[in-house]
Amino acid sequence: MALLDVKNLGKKFGGLKAISDLSFSVPENIIFSIIGPNGAGKTTLFNLLTNIYPPTSGSIFYNGREITRMPPYRIARLGISRTFQNLQVFLNMSAIENVMVGCHLRSKSGLMASAIRLPSVIREEKEVRRMAEKALEFCGLSEFSHKPAAGLPYGLLKKLEVARSLASKPRLLLMDEPAAGLNDTETTELCGLIRQIRDSGITVLLVEHNMSLVMEISDKVLVLNYGKLLAHGAPKDIQENPEVVAAYLGE
Amino acid sequence: MDQLLQFLISGLTVGSIYALVALGFSIIYNASDVVNFAQGEFVMIGAMSAIFMLKAGLSYPVAAFLSIALTAAVGLALEKFAIEPAKNATVVTTIIITIGASIFLRGAALLIWGKEIYGLPPFTSNNPIRIGNATILPQNLWVMLGTAVAVLAVKYFFDRTRMGKAILACSFNKKAAYLVGINVKRMLLVSYGLSAALGAAAGLLVTPITFMSYGSGVMLGLKGFCAAILGGMGNSMGAVLGGLLLGIIETVGAGFISSGYKDAIAFFVILIVLFVKPSGILGKEEAERV
Amino acid sequence: MKRLSGFVLFALACIATPFIFPDNYYVTVVGLTIFVNIILAVSLNLLMGYAGQISLGHAAFFGLGAYSSAILTIKYGVNPWAAMAAGALFVLVLSYVLARPILRLKGHYLAMATLGLGIIVHIFFVQADQLTGGPDGISGLPTLSLFGVPIDSDMKWYWVLCSYMLLSVLFSLNIADSRAGRALSAIHGSDIAAETMGINTSKVKSHIFVFSALMASVAGSLFAHQQNFVSPESFSFFFSIELVTMVVLGGLGSTFGAVIGAFLLSILPEVLIVFEDFEVLIFGAILIVIMIFLPEGLFVALRNKATMLLSRRLGES
Structure with missing residues (x-):
């Protein structure tokens, strides 16, 4: 059974569809990356998974249990933790x-x-x-x-x-662009750290822009484009997928 | 029915004053994200200075003009010496700075004008006009008329003039406004000056009806804040609407329940609004960005 | 016991003061006001400094405690301690009911809601004269007795209020350094991150709101018995603002900051009495100047400076 199951998830902001009809599942104990051009809805997806804001449609299952619209602190209690793209460190401590x-x-x-x-x-x-x-x-x-x-x-x-x-x-760790703003040495260190995290038995869901990092460490990759699933598979398949290449090169 | 009409007249009169104070609130809030707790002191300073200029022998129109100018200068000074130096201040810090300014201005007024209560003569005759069994004073009409003129002028300023639009640009995005060559610092000053002038006008309009002393600004300021929230924080026309509504609710509530609880009714309404729809009548819900 | 060394020093100073300056007006009269203000500032700091939730209506809970004691003991002949407990229970229920809707608000909206609450309660004290005695208040509260000893002199009150004050300070220091305190600071730092770390932010916030209200309520009951008199004036919007000023003056988020702030602001009127009419003006000016130049607060700024100098010294040697 998959650890995380997303079914027909959708989110609209006003008239804008940030995520539409997205379904995928994440097996346990792998590094699962979500990539896509800017504005593809990656961070929105994380915010839906942790219910920072509620989805417009669809449902999310974690470990067989529905967590859609559950308060964030209860989602955390079930073993899902996350980091933030624009840091949310407690700077007062x-x-x-x-x-x-x-x-x-x-x-x-x-x-x-x-x-x-x-x-x-x-x-x-x-x-x-x-x-x-x-x-x-x-x-x-x-x-x-x-x-x-x-x-x-x-x-x-x-x-x-x-x-x-x-x-x-946590059992599932959501990392939102952990490599953004890091230099090469730091990125290499991060690579090792993410692997170590997976090897310690934690499933990692990764949103990242750094392609070489993603292709190097991911077990599975999902490509989002305009809030829709574009492709889904092993890093090698994704790299060779013509649609993905087109989306990244801008048609 | 007559009683209700009477309440409506008094409600619209106080409501007009609240509307002016709330409009001042929202101009400053829009331009600088500061809730100015000293807004009520502008009302008091406008009225008190006019009273003493009249006493000194100036004619009514001259005293009125000078007192509005003086209050605007106080507004500019507030921005220059208390708000501008506190860069990157948090919400709590700016709240306390403006509360400090409110206390400071009150202290200054106490020193200059003492503790006595003063009134202003009405603008024109004081003969009540009868409408059915309800009466309306000419000054009530002056208050409503003055408020309407001020509100329309402010609306014209923000919709039509270059400077008004520049201030609005600052309120949407300071950095972008700066990059397109708007003098952000000056726009902030202008909004404080404008807001203070509005406060002073409110003071001039209302004092012939309600009297004024050095401490009268506090409650007026807080009510203006209530009105701004009721209408939707940051929405100028919402603030005006909120002010009028608050005035009517308060007067009707005081009439039917008890006049001693008049202020409590206003704050009670605001609590309910905050619990149910904090964004107010015309405000938009905001989402936090992560 | 390094953690509490500051507290021990402070406690010793409070205990030693009346022996060093016996029968001194500033100790036995002003001292009692200082203690009450410290309790209130420390309790407000739990909410404002730790959890970052501004409150412009803290005086309401202080007043509700005081009036509960006055009304129950005088009009209904209730035992003072029972009256105090009843007042606290009432404040507990009220603050618990109000906590969630109020603390859902942020920034200016939260300021408005707490301010409104404070003003409504104050107007109630003035207007419900059947119950509260109106603007004149209620006088003639019975003497409080502790273990059969009547607390009937300034010196006895010194020890009672001093004990409660020290207890409040100790509680506050303990909370800062605990799971609960970190949860509060986390909410202050980033409530979204706090929530994703599993903190039920609305529950944590309402708990500290209730706790802080309770501390204020009990302080109010003691204050009423000590003054032997309650009137609406002591619990006005202006007093709430003064309490906020105390906390901010010393330094938001620091227990001893609140203590220092309360101390300074309580003796300020005694000092400013020389300037008479200038008092209000100077008070406002102090507030503005501190917020512009030392927004982190007097005590916290000095402490940070001292640690910086100290670490530089150590670094050099």
Whole structure:
């Protein structure tokens, strides 16, 4: 059974069809990339999957369960996490605190218990810190853990978002243009990181503009054009697909 | 029926004042994304300065003109010295700056004019005109007429003049406006000046009916804010509509429930609007970009 | 215990003050006002500073606590502690019901809604004179007793209010450094990201709204008993603005920022009394100047400067 099943999904903004009649499914434990020219609806698709805004039509199933229009925090609870194209780092916190927020779902102390600081809270705090340190280390951010996020360079903030998502131990990770704005060395590092994420048992859904990155690491690729599915298959097939080539070269 | 007509007359009168204040609010909000909590102080300064210029022996029209000019200057100063220096301020910061400005202006008014309550003579005679069993004062008509003229002038300014269009361009996209050669800084100044002048006009119109003291601006300003939200934040004609509606709702509510709760009724209505349709009557829903 | 070293120092200073300056007007009279204001500023900071949700109506909950105590004890002869609890329960229910619709709003709309709430409650205090005594208020509250000891002197009130104040500060510091506090900061930083990290933002926001309202309500009850008198004036729109000013003056998001802000703004009138009519003007000017030049707040700006200098020193050696 597929981990993610999208059926006849559609989204209109005013009269504009951003996504129309889109269906696809994502098997577990692969790197699944979504590509397409600018404005093809890739980020919109991510926003529909995490219900940042609701779809106009169609449905989304995750692990056999319908998640269409479920509040974003409940979708997160089921094990879907994401990063953002235009960063949504908590700039008012340090790097490690950002990642500790990622552990929200794996801890449970409430407001009152925290105010009184019950022994269970102190224990949990230690545990959360350890988990966050582990996620930071995984993404190679250990040395920055106590730096304020606002002072970190762009490339590190991108990684920080990944670390934050990983800290929630997701089963499905949505990455929105993780390579945008990174230099070659950083992109190569990212490549390794995404593979490691998949190898740790997490399914990766990737929106990316960097074609060589996509073709190198993806197990499957889906091409969107004007909100519609254009092609779907292994990277090699996509590269040779004449329609895809036409869409990218602009007819 | 007569009672209702009477309420309608008073409602439209206060509503006109709210409309002018709300229009001032939305001009500044459009141009600079700032909700100006000192808007009510413009009303107070316009009225108080006119009162004291009259006392000093100036003729009514001269005092009126000078007080509007003076208030516009206060508006310019507010933009220049309190808003412009706070670049990249957050919403909370700008709210507090304008609240600070409101307190500052009130403090200045207290020092200059003291705590006493003053009135202005009506523009023309004070003989009530009877309509059925309802009465209307000439000043009520002046308020409505003055408001209508001011609103149409503002509408003409934004729809037809180069400068008005330039200000609108700034409100849509500051960077783009700057790139096509619009002096964004000056446009901001103009909108504060214009908004202050509108406030002063409201003060001149209403004072013959309701009196004025250094602290009267606060509630008028807040009501203008209510009206702007009711009509749809950022929509100038919505603000005018919101003002008129708020005036009528408040007067009718006060008449049928209790005059002591007049202000509470206005805020209650706004709470309901915010809970049900925060974008107001003519406003558009906004979506956040991720 | 490095985490609480600042708190311990602060607590010691509060405890030592009346011994160093016995029978001092600024300690036993102004001091009590300062404590109440600190409690209110700290509770408002939980909502405004941590969660980033502006409130221009915090005085309403303070007033509802105070009036509940006054009305229940005087008109219905209820035991003061029971009255305080009843007031808190009422505020809990009210704030819980209002939290969701109000906190769905953002920015200016949120400012308007909280402001409206504050003004409506204030008008109710003035107008419902059968219940609230109207503009004159209610006087003659019974003396509060703690473990059989009547709290009947300024010094006793000093210890009671000081204890509650320290407790509020401690709670606030604990929350900052916990899962709940991080969830609040996350909402402040980016509510969309917070939501996608699994935080039920509307629930978290309404919980802190209720918590902060409760702290204010209990402060109101204590204030009413200490003053022996309540009147609408103490709970007006202007007081809500003053509370916001305290929080912002010290530094949004910092507990000790709120403490410093409350302290400064409570002694300001005592200092400005020399300038009499200039008080309002100066108050407004301070607000503008601080917001333009130190938008992060006095305390936070100084603290950041100090850490920067310190780390540079350490870096050099």
